[in-house]
Amino acid sequence: MDARRGDWIQTYTLKQFWPLDPRPEDVDIQDIGHALSMQCRFTGHCHTFYSVAEHCVRVSERAGTLMQQIGGFSHDVMRAMQWGLLHDAAEAYLVDLARPVKHDESMAAYRRAERQVMIAVRAKFGLVGGLPDEVKDADNDLLWTEARDLFPSCHPAWTWRGEPLAERIQPMTQPEAKAAFLARFSVLFGAEVAR
Template identity: 35%
Template sequence: MSDECTCARCRSDSQPVTGYLRHHGFRNKVATASGLFVNLAYPRPETIRLRDIARHLCQMNRFCGATKLPLSVAQHSVVVSKRVLRAAGPLEGLQGLLHDAHAAYLGDISAPSIAEAHKRTGRPVWYEMASEVDAAIFQALGVPLPDEATRRLIKSVGLAALATEWRDLMPEVTPPTHASPLPVTIRPMTFTKAEEAFLLAYRDLSTAANIPERI
């Protein structure tokens, strides 16, 4: 079943996305670069595209855009995947590359915003949504979800990457982590280069992990 509408109103070139949403009541569906809609209430693997993930993440800034230069979530994901690859292997590196893939559909929400949302709702609603979207993404790409040990490794590397990004690109204030920075310097890529790097990392890691590409 496709999320693309074939009715005359929605096929019209002049029909904006907002009109589509009003027309069909799809207020919980996110529009993607490919033109598909992802239903956040029931995320389905058939609506997931790796190219959408790469395109969305490459144009999404870390730290709510507070960096001295734009730093994309796609570049952050590539940095994390390289360190996880060295520590564990290609499958784990691929899982590391996709650790923030849900942000392609949910946005890269800051940790303070997530904490406040959980406080106000009384439940970890953000993590529930991210987990559901992650499940659809990993199923769509034929990648197994990381086990607990790999989750801990990715989390540790992600915090180290955050400390590195903060050191190199944020104002001189204390970072929100005690993790030590990585022995690298973060030089922001253009959005186009970040997208290319993400797609290349996916191809290399999926090949090394013997997982068929699903672009």
């Protein structure tokens, strides 16, 4: 095997994963589903545990709805839902950073690493094209919905860029979120996944 850049982490499925030298063959949906179900949104500052895996399931559902509303073809709807489910997949291997940190100019290396992991994820699961606008819109819709439902109240400095969804979020447990994520993957990608 050729030399890999950087060091590796051990994943849930006991694989070696090189975050700075990711390859499609190292990506595993079990690792992604498990790790995202263990990570809390808002860097853990919400009033109850709410996983990134549940967020991804909800973004996937919302992206499909948005694509249907604009009259997207069935393959466009499927593509939006697939991207929605996996839009934060890199966080399974790198963890997420708070937006103010992640987008600071000093974090360019982190953003490059995140892009490289997403390239490996795209290749592994056959994601077509770039991140659809409907996924970005769904992600923002969920951000405002989550802020409304997961904090006792929002700081007055929040700048609302969307309308929270009518549905109120009742967070899943970690095992429920992992199962929901893997079940949705099975449906969207036509692949049986052990849960």
